[in-house]
Amino acid sequence: MTVFLSYKLLVKEQCSYNNYEVLKYQMTGSQTKKLSSQHKLALIVPFRDRFEELLLFAPYIHKFLLAQNIDHHIFVINQVDTYRFNRASLINVGYIYTKDNFDYIAMHDVDLLPLNNELKYYYPNQPYHVAAPELHPRYHYQKFIGGILLINREHYELVDGLSNRYWGWGLEDDEFYVRLKDAHLNITRPENISTNMTNTFRHIHGKHRKRDTIKCFNQRESTRKRDRQTGLHDVKYKIVSHNELIIDESPVTVVNVQLFCDRNSTPWCDCDGK
Numbered sequence: 001m002t003v004f005l006s007y008k009l010l011v012k013e014q015c016s017y018n019n020y021e022v023l024k025y026q027m028t029g030s031q032t033k034k035l036s037s038q039h040k041l042a043l044i045v046p047f048r049d050r051f052e053e054l055l056l057f058a059p060y061i062h063k064f065l066l067a068q069n070i071d072h073h074i075f076v077i078n079q080v081d082t083y084r085f086n087r088a089s090l091i092n093v094g095y096i097y098t099k100d101n102f103d104y105i106a107m108h109d110v111d112l113l114p115l116n117n118e119l120k121y122y123y124p125n126q127p128y129h130v131a132a133p134e135l136h137p138r139y140h141y142q143k144f145i146g147g148i149l150l151i152n153r154e155h156y157e158l159v160d161g162l163s164n165r166y167w168g169w170g171l172e173d174d175e176f177y178v179r180l181k182d183a184h185l186n187i188t189r190p191e192n193i194s195t196n197m198t199n200t201f202r203h204i205h206g207k208h209r210k211r212d213t214i215k216c217f218n219q220r221e222s223t224r225k226r227d228r229q230t231g232l233h234d235v236k237y238k239i240v241s242h243n244e245l246i247i248d249e250s251p252v253t254v255v256n257v258q259l260f261c262d263r264n265s266t267p268w269c270d271c272d273g274k
């Protein structure tokens with residue numbers, strides 16, 4: 001990353017050793033601005049059948065993060081089995097896939113573009129919810145932590161990642177909110193942002209993208225509760241292949257994942273009984 005390396009050299013050249021150490025980090029509230037190559041961000045995008053959105057998303061977010069000097073890579077975690085979409089399990093898989101080489105993740109919807117450069121993707125000392133309810137174009141409840149959330153490796157492991165019980169659309173993020181609260185983590189959000197819920201994000205969500213809100217078997221009752229059993233430690237999956245793409249100038253790794261469903265425990269992974 002040329003921009004970043006030259007910046008680091010500049011810092012090194014201009015400062016004595018001691019000053020350089022002091023300058024390495026700048027605290028910005030609940031985040032640490034990177035001035036050395038210490039922190040690496042894995043952008044984890046849970047994905048299935050959103051190719052048009054990805055073509056817009058990847059080049060856009062890549063440039064957006066380069067402008068902030070964020071050392072990052074985009075991982076598209078593509079669900080290739082025939083079960084209902086499971087955003088939470090895909091993020092667990094993305095975390096495991098990247099944890100040895102990255103020290104924080106962004107759980108990032110493919111259809112949400114941050115428009116305001118005041119939204120920083122720096123290393124989060126506490127979970128940092130970029131798509132805050134007062135900024136997100138659609139979801140405005142106080143406990144909302146979906147859309148875009150940054151979390152460091154230690155905290156993701158502390159809460160055992162996300163529940164694996166959420167097949168179909170919704171509630172996995174609300175359950176994760178409770179995990180963070182139970183672990184006494186502080187959810188932090190952007191402050192003093194000059195834009196509002198109409199112009200902070202672009203939500204590329206066409207009418208043809210129907211949300212899978214069906215509830216079958218005992219899904220409704222079961223997914224209302226905090227899940228103390230499943231998470232990062234027991235996500236069952238197989239990586240069938242991966243692809244290295246360049247979309248315009250943006251490098252993207254696509255990880256093709258088959259999730260496994262225990263029909264005894266979550267029969268709603270397939271409401272058609274296939």
Ligand code: UDP
Nearest residue numbers: 046047048049050085087109110111205211
């Ligand atoms: N998603 C996907 N394919 C699907 C459903 C969801 O790739 O069939 C991913 C995608 O990253 C999307 C995110 O999950 O941005 C959240 O889903 P959705 O946009 O339907 O939720 P919303 O926040 O709009 O209610």
Ligand code: MN
Nearest residue numbers: 111203204205
């Ligand atoms: Mn959407």
